[in-house]
Amino acid sequence: MITHLGILGYPGRLARAICEAAAQRGQLVTVLPRDPEGMMRALRCCESVIDASAPEGTLALAHVAAESKKPLIIATTGHSQGQLAQLKTFSHAIPILKSPNFALGAVVLQQLMTQACTLLEDGYELSLMEMHRQGKKDSPSGTALALAEQTDRPCPITSLRLADNPGEHTVYLAGHGERIQLTHVCYDRKAYAYGALRAAHWLTKQAPGWYSMEDFITSFSR
Ligand SMILES: NC(=O)c1ccc[n+]([C@@H]2O[C@H](COP(=O)([O-])OP(=O)(O)OC[C@H]3O[C@@H](n4cnc5c(N)ncnc54)[C@H](OP(=O)(O)O)[C@@H]3O)[C@@H](O)[C@H]2O)c1
Numbered sequence: 001m002i003t004h005l006g007i008l009g010y011p012g013r014l015a016r017a018i019c020e021a022a023a024q025r026g027q028l029v030t031v032l033p034r035d036p037e038g039m040m041r042a043l044r045c046c047e048s049v050i051d052a053s054a055p056e057g058t059l060a061l062a063h064v065a066a067e068s069k070k071p072l073i074i075a076t077t078g079h080s081q082g083q084l085a086q087l088k089t090f091s092h093a094i095p096i097l098k099s100p101n102f103a104l105g106a107v108v109l110q111q112l113m114t115q116a117c118t119l120l121e122d123g124y125e126l127s128l129m130e131m132h133r134q135g136k137k138d139s140p141s142g143t144a145l146a147l148a149e150q151t152d153r154p155c156p157i158t159s160l161r162l163a164d165n166p167g168e169h170t171v172y173l174a175g176h177g178e179r180i181q182l183t184h185v186c187y188d189r190k191a192y193a194y195g196a197l198r199a200a201h202w203l204t205k206q207a208p209g210w211y212s213m214e215d216f217i218t219s220f221s222r
Pocket residue numbers: 008009010011012013014015034052053054056057058074075076077078099100101102103138192
């Protein structure tokens with residue numbers, strides 16, 4: 001298990017959840033400052049680093065993580081296509097795992113959706129609903145966009161912002177007088193924290209490259 005992690009984005013909601021989960025597992029966490037020099041110094045003692053900040057923070061951190069040769073977990077969402085392309089260039093130097101949703105159940109939702117879309121094709125309409133806290137910066141959520149992108153069928157997304165909801169996604173397939181709905185509910189951010197910490201440990205053993213939560217989960221069965 002990793003004994004010392006770096007984190008960017010403290011005292012944000014997700015970063016706090018990750019710090020709490022890491023403390024329970026006996027892992028040390030260093031909160032990284034925003035300035036690149038301070039970040040580089042703070043990263044020296046870390047085995048791996050997690051980004052839970054904002055898109056500009058991810059880019060600054062990826063640069064420093066690549067220089068320092070530290071595996072990078074990206075939990076932040078809302079990157080532009082240009083930012084994503086830049087981030088991918090750093091994966092030539094270090095392993096990077098980027099996921100819009102580190103809850104293990106969300107990966108299962110993704111797989112169930114693929115299966116349902118394969119089985120229910122002609123005459124079934126696909127739609128997605130996501131619910132998050134008030135004030136979330138990106139809309140639709142990164143998870144909803146990733147779910148919609150995995151199919152070439154039209155998939156409208158409805159976004160709701162409500163109180164302090166940590167994240168909820170429902171996939172609907174309706175037609176021929178029936179409807180199936182698959183829902184993943186994150187009711188505590190510790191679900192994200194648990195998945196991110198486990199993925200961070202796995203990532204330290206991987207070669208430089210660009211990884212997803214599916215790559216990590218698939219490794220369970222090997
Ligand atoms: N992948 C997942 O499983 C998952 C789960 C939950 C959330 N998320 C994503 O994680 C990100 C953070 O979510 P959150 O709910 O924790 O948001 P939050 O509560 O607003 O926290 C974001 C934190 O990042 C800091 N920050 C902003 N810009 C920064 C920068 N350039 N460099 C360093 N720190 C910076 C903020 O500081 P200030 O307040 O001072 O600006 C704040 O402390 C969002 O993109 C969210 O969508 C992902």
